[in-house]
Amino acid sequence: MSLEELRAQIDNIDKQIVELIADRSNLSESIGELKKQEGRQVQDRLREEAVIGKIKEIAREKGMKQTDIELIYRQIFIASKNMQETFVAFQGELGAYSEEAAINFFGSDIRLRPYETLEDVFKAVERDEAQFGIVPVENSIEGSISKTYDLLLDSPLKVCGETELRVSHCLISNHGVSLDSIKKIYSHPQALGQCQAFIKHLQCELVPTYDTAGSVKMIKEKRLMDGAAIAGKRAAVIYNMNIINCDIEDNPNNFTRFFVLSKEDAPPSGNDKTSLVFSVKHKPGALYEFLKQLADNDINMTKLESRPTRQKPWVYNFYLDFEGHRLDNKIKETLKQLEDYTIFLKVLGSYPRAGQKNND
Numbered sequence: 001m002s003l004e005e006l007r008a009q010i011d012n013i014d015k016q017i018v019e020l021i022a023d024r025s026n027l028s029e030s031i032g033e034l035k036k037q038e039g040r041q042v043q044d045r046l047r048e049e050a051v052i053g054k055i056k057e058i059a060r061e062k063g064m065k066q067t068d069i070e071l072i073y074r075q076i077f078i079a080s081k082n083m084q085e086t087f088v089a090f091q092g093e094l095g096a097y098s099e100e101a102a103i104n105f106f107g108s109d110i111r112l113r114p115y116e117t118l119e120d121v122f123k124a125v126e127r128d129e130a131q132f133g134i135v136p137v138e139n140s141i142e143g144s145i146s147k148t149y150d151l152l153l154d155s156p157l158k159v160c161g162e163t164e165l166r167v168s169h170c171l172i173s174n175h176g177v178s179l180d181s182i183k184k185i186y187s188h189p190q191a192l193g194q195c196q197a198f199i200k201h202l203q204c205e206l207v208p209t210y211d212t213a214g215s216v217k218m219i220k221e222k223r224l225m226d227g228a229a230i231a232g233k234r235a236a237v238i239y240n241m242n243i244i245n246c247d248i249e250d251n252p253n254n255f256t257r258f259f260v261l262s263k264e265d266a267p268p269s270g271n272d273k274t275s276l277v278f279s280v281k282h283k284p285g286a287l288y289e290f291l292k293q294l295a296d297n298d299i300n301m302t303k304l305e306s307r308p309t310r311q312k313p314w315v316y317n318f319y320l321d322f323e324g325h326r327l328d329n330k331i332k333e334t335l336k337q338l339e340d341y342t343i344f345l346k347v348l349g350s351y352p353r354a355g356q357k358n359n360d
Contacts, residue, residue, distance in 0.1 A: 095235030159349030
């Protein structure tokens with residue numbers, strides 16, 4: 001067979017490959033539309049990993065390098081997701097820690113939409129402006145983000161995932177600004193509070209803002225040559241700003257946990273957590289009896305926290321995380337038992353533990 005004939009065969013195969021990828025993308029788009037109509041989350045990371053596993057097995061049988069075929073298919077997934085137009089809402093400006101957390105969870109190809117407030121993030125998902133939202137729920141130093149928990153109580157949205165982000169703060173300024181010329185430092189109150197040891201000797205005015213990355217954007221737009229912002233490295237890169245110092249947080253063990261929100265939670269992965277909010281009956285030992293049900297059913301609790309109900313003084317709701325998925329038989333039966341000890345109980349969602357991969 002001549003060189004031209006061999007090349008003609010390759011050209012024909014290339015044509016078939018492109019046509020098949022187009023067919024696959026069209027089917028993927030149809031799946032995305034069907035999921036939206038049914039109110040289901042568009043992305044399914046567990047499904048994507050299952051497909052990758054099958055494809056790698058086929059590659060192995062055909063004598064192909066599995067890592068090469070995985071790389072090709074991940075690019076196909078990116079094209080399919082772009083057709084499905086999956087958006088993730090986050091609070092803050094581009095470069096915010098919430099944006100970084102979204103990229104960590106979904107991958108760098110995800111489409112992101114910034115919103116000014118946490119309420120706006122919830123509303124964006126509820127109104128189908130975005131298929132997912134990502135919100136901070138607790139910090140390893142500052143504790144829980146109460147606003148997020150209050151919004152979870154009232155929202156119909158479900159927690160479908162979680163991710164943890166190591167928070168590393170930087171002091172960021174316009175180019176040409178030196179440390180001794182800074183008179184004001186701008187940032188979110190939590191970031192300012194987490195860098196007290198570094199900034200206390202600077203004798204600068206601390207100016208709270210609604211967002212870390214927004215502070216960087218603001219001092220750039222206003223050309224503030226006597227000001228600096230505390231934010232992450234990503235914000236400095238996005239706005240082309242100068243990093244004066246890195247890792248200025250007081251505690252290197254500074255992590256923020258984020259919840260991923262959608263209209264439904266995730267299917268069981270085999271390594272899940274469930275979050276719920278409840279209020280116990282007003283009688284002695286009610287909370288003890290509630291927690292005893294978990295222990296008796298060998299369910300491991302990972303978090304318990306109380307929050308005011310906002311309806312009556314000194315009356316509290318409890319937020320609880322435990323291992324397992326709400327669809328597991330043991331968990332399902334336990335949740336039914338727990339209703340006997342509560343005034344109300346709401347499952348916020350079941351989702352893979354942070355670090356677990358959970359996309360078509």
